[in-house]
Amino acid sequence: MKFLFFAGCKIENYLKQYETSSRAVLNELGVELIDMELNCCGYPIRHQNMVASILSAARNLAVASKLHLDILTPCKCCFGNLKYAISRLREDAEVRKKINLFLEKEGLFWEEGVQVKHLLSVLYHDIGLNAIRTRIKNPIQGLKIAPHYGCHALRPSRVVQFDNPLAPTLFEELVEVTGAETVSWSRRLECCGNPLWERNNSLSLYMMQKKLENAQDAGADFICVACTYCQIQFDQVRASQPQNTHYGLPSILYPQLLGLSMGLERDVLMIEKNVIDSQHLTRYCRSYHQGVNEQRSKGGKNG
Amino acid sequence: MVYNITLYLSLSICVFGLMYRIFRWFSLSIGPDVEGESAAGRMRTACKTMLRFFFSRRILNFLKIFFVDSLFQTRLFQTSKARWLFHILLFHAFVLLVFMHAMDDQITRVLFSEYESTLNPFMFLRNLFGILVLLGVVFFILRRIRQKPFQKATNRTDLAAILILSSILLSGFLLEAVQIFSSPIFDEMVLEYMRTDDPEETAPLESYWAKEYGVVFPKAVDIGQPERISAGQMIHEENCASCHSRPESAFVSYPLSIHMRSFARALNSIRADIWLHYFHFIICFIGLAYLPFSKFFHMISIPLNLMIRNGESRPEEDDPNNAVKRSIGMDACTHCGVCSLHCSVMPIYRVTGNPNVLPSEKLLSVKKIASGKPPDKTGWTAVSDGNFACTDCFRCTKVCPSGIHLHDLWQASKKELERRDHGKSDQLIRKRSASQWEGLFEKYDIPGSPDPDDLLLRNMAPETFSACVQCTVCSNVCPVVSLPVSLSSPEITPQQVMNLLRLDMKELAMGSRMVWDCMTCYMCQEHCPQGIRVADILYELRNMGADRLQKVRLMESVSSEKKADSDSASERNKK
Ligand code: SF4
Ligand code: SF4
Ligand code: SF4
Ligand code: SF4
Numbered sequence: 083m084k085f086l087f088f089a090g091c092k093i094e095n096y097l098k099q100y101e102t103s104s105r106a107v108l109n110e111l112g113v114e115l116i117d118m119e120l121n122c123c124g125y126p127i128r129h130q131n132m133v134a135s136i137l138s139a140a141r142n143l144a145v146a147s148k149l150h151l152d153i154l155t156p157c158k159c160c161f162g163n164l165k166y167a168i169s170r171l172r173e174d175a176e177v178r179k180k181i182n183l184f185l186e187k188e189g190l191f192w193e194e195g196v197q198v199k200h201l202l203s204v205l206y207h208d209i210g211l212n213a214i215r216t217r218i219k220n221p222i223q224g225l226k227i228a229p230h231y232g233c234h235a236l237r238p239s240r241v242v243q244f245d246n247p248l249a250p251t252l253f254e255e256l257v258e259v260t261g262a263e264t265v266s267w268s269r270r271l272e273c274c275g276n277p278l279w280e281r282n283n284s285l286s287l288y289m290m291q292k293k294l295e296n297a298q299d300a301g302a303d304f305i306c307v308a309c310t311y312c313q314i315q316f317d318q319v320r321a322s323q324p325q326n327t328h329y330g331l332p333s334i335l336y337p338q339l340l341g342l343s344m345g346l347e348r349d350v351l352m353i354e355k356n357v358i359d360s361q362h363l364t365r366y367c368r369s370y371h372q373g374v375n376e377q378r379s380k381g382g383k384n385g
Numbered sequence: 386m387v388y389n390i391t392l393y394l395s396l397s398i399c400v401f402g403l404m405y406r407i408f409r410w411f412s413l414s415i416g417p418d419v420e421g422e423s424a425a426g427r428m429r430t431a432c433k434t435m436l437r438f439f440f441s442r443r444i445l446n447f448l449k450i451f452f453v454d455s456l457f458q459t460r461l462f463q464t465s466k467a468r469w470l471f472h473i474l475l476f477h478a479f480v481l482l483v484f485m486h487a488m489d490d491q492i493t494r495v496l497f498s499e500y501e502s503t504l505n506p507f508m509f510l511r512n513l514f515g516i517l518v519l520l521g522v523v524f525f526i527l528r529r530i531r532q533k534p535f536q537k538a539t540n541r542t543d544l545a546a547i548l549i550l551s552s553i554l555l556s557g558f559l560l561e562a563v564q565i566f567s568s569p570i571f572d573e574m575v576l577e578y579m580r581t582d583d584p585e586e587t588a589p590l591e592s593y594w595a596k597e598y599g600v601v602f603p604k605a606v607d608i609g610q611p612e613r614i615s616a617g618q619m620i621h622e623e624n625c626a627s628c629h630s631r632p633e634s635a636f637v638s639y640p641l642s643i644h645m646r647s648f649a650r651a652l653n654s655i656r657a658d659i660w661l662h663y664f665h666f667i668i669c670f671i672g673l674a675y676l677p678f679s680k681f682f683h684m685i686s687i688p689l690n691l692m693i694r695n696g697e698s699r700p701e702e703d704d705p706n707n708a709v710k711r712s713i714g715m716d717a718c719t720h721c722g723v724c725s726l727h728c729s730v731m732p733i734y735r736v737t738g739n740p741n742v743l744p745s746e747k748l749l750s751v752k753k754i755a756s757g758k759p760p761d762k763t764g765w766t767a768v769s770d771g772n773f774a775c776t777d778c779f780r781c782t783k784v785c786p787s788g789i790h791l792h793d794l795w796q797a798s799k800k801e802l803e804r805r806d807h808g809k810s811d812q813l814i815r816k817r818s819a820s821q822w823e824g825l826f827e828k829y830d831i832p833g834s835p836d837p838d839d840l841l842l843r844n845m846a847p848e849t850f851s852a853c854v855q856c857t858v859c860s861n862v863c864p865v866v867s868l869p870v871s872l873s874s875p876e877i878t879p880q881q882v883m884n885l886l887r888l889d890m891k892e893l894a895m896g897s898r899m900v901w902d903c904m905t906c907y908m909c910q911e912h913c914p915q916g917i918r919v920a921d922i923l924y925e926l927r928n929m930g931a932d933r934l935q936k937v938r939l940m941e942s943v944s945s946e947k948k949a950d951s952d953s954a955s956e957r958n959k960k
Pocket of ligand 3: 852853854855856857858859860879880883912913914915916917919
């Protein structure tokens with residue numbers, strides 16, 4: 083399985099651990115990622131200039147089509163915008179014409195064909211729960227997880243076709259495969275607040291706070307996310323705010339959780355790079371790593 | 386005389402220019418974090434830091450940066466091997482030309498006692514270095530022509546640099562070519578070294594030089610008689626040979642002079658060699674005087690920038706030297722455009738044509754603002770839009786061959802723009818209420834009807850929202866509507882926005898809180914029983930609002946300028 087990896091603008095400098103852990107997990111599951119210099123997905127400029135947003139997305143799609151590759155992205159906003167652009171290009175001949183006029187100047191062209199997939203959909207649909215299950219070496223035990231879906235992967239469902247928009251189960255199933263327990267919480271499908279960060283901060287923080295309270299009431303130890311912006315919000319933005327105190331409920335990236343259960347190395351999961359960490363995760367990791375090392379040394383003797 | 390006057394004049398302009406540029410490092414200011422620091426204070430801090438530095442071990446790292454990164458330009462090597470090759474040849478060849486040729490009396494003659502400009506290896510090397518520089522210039526011109534984004538971005542400073550450098554080189558080659566066939570120079574030399582102007586005596590030498598050295602005499606010279614040539618050769622070996630290598634070693638100028646032979650007599654008679662000589666050194670001196678104000682200043686600012694950045698990946702936030710570091714960084718830009726080629730938001734430039742989206746152009750505007758001037762004709766709105774289009778991808782910072790910490794600069798410039806009331810549309814739209822905006826949109830007579838060429842507006846066609854039955858489902862699921870009053874919940878709900886559209890009151894909707902506080906969660910759209918694309922419509926209202934806002938800002942700045950003008954005019958009238 084081979085994909086063009088679309089990292090998105092922020093990941094490399096703000097959330098490196100998401101990139102390294104995603105790569106490691108995918109590599110372990112036999113997915114090959116191709117790297118190319120791509121441009122912004124067009125999500126941030128969508129508020130201001132739709133044409134620029136669609137062109138940004140279409141350029142990436144055209145590059146992928148030239149390489150005969152489908153796109154895999156770990157970011158739900160990138161995923162959502164690339165999908166949205168496809169729907170506009172598909173439905174509107176005039177949009178298509180205008181965008182292709184721009185692309186032609188660079189020797190590129192958009193046409194139907196390139197698929198855009200989110201990390202989670204590749205794990206769930208292309209690799210499959212069973213294949214993942216066989217790789218789990220250290221099932222996560224005793225951790226309650228609140229999976230946060232992220233708006234732009236889920237809605238508008240007509241465009242993104244990620245899962246049932248009203249009652250999705252994909253993320254819960256993926257979390258449970260690692261051995262962890264999921265909690266059901268009423269705000270799981272709501273927004274993390276990041277789209278309003280630096281546009282209306284008090285509102286953005288309020289939305290996050292509501293979600294955190296709700297997840298904590300449901301008894302979660304962790305929030306689990308699979309989106310660059312959601313994690314930035316739940317981790318870095320939260321940590322920058324002295325008033326937001328739900329530090330007992332840190333957020334973990336899904337490939338970090340999966341990587342832990344697959345027994346991947348600590349230096350690619352980089353859990354310590356998450357700003358808000360809780361005692362029990364650190365403790366969990368420590369005992370887990372001791373376990374891995376013991377097994378290794380035993381295996382070494384036997385071999 | 387002329388030579389000395391122009392030399393000292395241009396030297397003093399150069400020195401004052403350098404002082405001015407250096408002083409500016411302490412006076413430019415961008416970013417609220419460095420606001421209000423005095424130039425003197427900054428100088429003191431910089432001096433202290435430097436003093437401390439000279440006695441620390443980090444100085445070794447400094448030397449490494451100077452030799453490895455500056456002389457061998459490793460950052461450029463990482464960007465592009467071809468550019469590195471041409472640049473490094475151009476740079477080192479030019480430096481050698483300056484030392485070996487322009488300053489031959491001061492340097493070359495001291496090092497090599499037998500130096501003569503017409504002797505090898507000096508004559509050969511001068512041609513070699515000259516052609517290397519010229520090749521470099523041609524390479525950089527071609528690069529600008531071939532790479533699309535640069536055609537428009539090439540500005541006067543770039544052109545001036547190319548023009549001056551190529552004029553120096555071309556006039557140098559031309560001068561040497563003309564000197565090769567110049568009979569007046571021949572006559573002068575004969576008079577000086579043979580101490581005779583008797584035609585009988587000099588005739589064999591003339592024949593020899595006409596045949597072997599390519600001199601063209603006013604009257605045809607007999608070069609067919611072998612005895613005459615060998616007589617000439619004897620005189621030549623006695624008087625001339627010790628200072629003249631064969632002209633073919635000037636492997637550029639000699640072929641040039643052969644090609645120009647048909648005009649040689651005319652050129653000799655007007656003493657083209659003297660004119661070209663004036664032209665050549667005057668253009669060199671213009672280059673010298675212009676150096677501090679030109680692109681060539683990067684010879685100084687880039688090594689300095691690399692050294693003060695000292696390999697740090699992110700600047701420390703409370704570094705007291707940040708203002709100076711930023712200014713030196715801005716001065717180190719060569720306008721090479723590499724950053725823009727890699728910029729993640731290049732497609733936005735393609736669509737909007739706003740040059741401030743591209744980092745290489747944005748830097749010029751930011752520098753202008755830093756020196757206290759308003760931005761160029763593009764205006765504040767364009768500068769602000771360009772700055773806020775950046776996605777913080779760090780690519781420009783990584784690829785910049787001059788090692789400028791562009792990301793730090795963009796962070797500072799965004800804060801600076803916000804401070805000056807030129808922030809994001811979001812920030813500005815909140816300053817007035819929806820109905821105030823509606824009034825403004827009408828006052829400046831901004832057409833309310835959708836631009837037919839604007840492909841966005843398809844979602845806004847009446848059939849997209851006319852099916853709304855005002856059931857309020859969208860408002861009920863919207864997380865923004867359910868906000869507590871303390872967070873200044875929006876004055877209208879998504880369902881009411883739809884109603885405004887049905888009443889053809891787009892302008893009122895465009896400035897409303899609901900439109901700008903929408904989280905883009907798409908709950909509304911997902912749940913609408915009528916299948917109305919509520920969130921998409923809100924996106925488009927923001928698009929249109931941002932567009933109208935831009936126009937209002939432009940109009941307001943124009944009318945405030947006009948007002949200022951008419952105010953000052955009426956002042957004058959009163960007097
Ligand atoms: S940081 Fe901004 S200006 Fe620089 S390359 Fe990225 S998007 Fe362009
Ligand atoms: S900022 Fe750097 S990469 Fe960009 S134009 Fe200037 S020198 Fe070149
Ligand atoms: S849910 Fe749909 S039909 Fe109902 S008010 Fe909102 S837009 Fe109109
Ligand atoms: S997309 Fe906007 S308007 Fe619609 S429910 Fe979400 S926040 Fe409310």
